[in-house]
Amino acid sequence: MRNLVLIPALALGLAACSQGDGGKAPEPASAATGAAVPGGPVSRDAVYAAAEAGPEPFVRALYAQYVNGGPQGEPPAPGRDPLYDRMLNAMIGEDFRKAGGEVPTLNYDPICACQDSGDFTLDSVTVLPGADARKADVAVVFTNMGETKRQTLKLVKEGRMWKVGDVLVPGEKPLTEQLMAAIS
Helix, strand or coil, X not given: CHHHHHHHHHHHHHHHHCCCCCCCCCCCCCHHHHCCCCCCCCCHHHHHHHHHHCHHHHHHHHHHHHHCCCCCCCCCCCCCCCCXXXXXXXXXXXXXXXXXXXXXXXXXXXXXXXXXXXCCEEEEEEECCCCCCCEEEEEEEXXXXXXXXXXXXXXXXXXCEEEEEEEECCCCCCHHHHHHXXXX
């Protein structure tokens, strides 16, 4: 029983301290500076701007990064990605810290379910019924290097931005459960 109380308390404590910058996401660029050139790379600024527009534009922008050659620039440190919500960031950060230089549980990009992307297509994006002003589930079908994959992103709205709170892949435990098992 004691462990059942400690696990949520640990997760909440980690969430509270996972954002060293006070939990603020980078300010999105204006449409003129942050928009992607059709067929060109999609900047993180463009994804941040789409995160303010709604669940579907956010998810489309997330995957547009892979369609156009993969995310650009240096990725944020584990546990500090403004595209993930506070709780998921806390779990990712703790997973990385617990690995202590070894391979962490999350050793791939959960958005593309891959370590590498190529010949990537976004096949469908569907906001599932039940979405509201603060939460939405979005079913995604995409093809990466000839393999079609399906997953559902559980989104939450933190401040002005939609963020990924969990990734569900058919036949697998949710990402948050995998991470919680690794860090408990």
